[in-house]
Ligand SMILES: Nc1ncnc2c1ncn2[C@@H]1O[C@H](COP(=O)(O)OP(=O)(O)O)[C@@H](O)[C@H]1O
């Protein structure tokens with residue numbers, strides 16, 4: 001079985017990478033989880049996962065003359081399989097986004113939950129691909145009206161490729177913010193529930209500096225608990241692995257999204 005989730009948002013810096021790794025670690029208690037840094041132009045998952053110095057990354061798998069095996073870019077970390085992406089602009093430019101389909105198809109054949117840390121902007125082929133490929137999208141937002149409107153654009157976009165919303169994560173929430181009011185609006189417009197409300201916390205920043213996911217760095221924190229709650233609220237569907245892999249391979253990606 002496998003279900004693929006894209007972790008997305010309208011803007012950068014909302015906490016997609018933090019959330020991808022946190023959800024991944026929480027889900028790994030129950031499932032075989034693979035997380036992929038599919039934000040190939042602004043990759044930063046490697047820094048969050050202590051993988052800044054590794055030799056082979058997703059970029060090496062996306063080169064048109066790639067001869068690296070997919071497994072060479074898969075690292076067992078924090079109870080998950082982690083596929084980091086490099087940060088070189090030259091490698092990003094040399095990468096063929098279409099190849100991500102085959103890489104994801106190959107990873108999907110051998111895991112229960114696939115989390116694709118996705119790009120923020122939706123303006124290019126490499127940016128929309130994770131949303132096109134995923135079964136469902138988890139939208140990461142700050143609890144403000146403008147952020148909701150960004151998130152709804154992501155949802156609208158995802159739906160145009162048949163990708164439904166699994167749920168919304170409110171991140172970097174200030175104590176005094178009126179999340180309930182926003183969550184009420186959110187429940188009305190998004191296709192999935194509010195999965196959790198994650199407080200703004202210094203531990204998230206310190207975890208990144210330490211090169212560890214939040215759930216490894218501060219497992220007892222309120223934020224970590226909220227991510228575990230979010231993972232519990234995500235009802236993972238058991239797609240048949242072969243069928244999912246075939247769908248990935250044959251996905252049609254827009255040239256001009
Ligand atoms: N709940 C939070 N509280 C405080 N800082 C956070 C929180 N979540 C993420 N951050 C910080 O915000 C920055 C951006 O987070 P990141 O997960 O890299 O976002 P994205 O992948 O969406 O660009 C990082 O420095 C991260 O440590």
Ligand SMILES: [Mg+2]
Nearest residue numbers: 016017039044
């Ligand atoms: Mg990121």
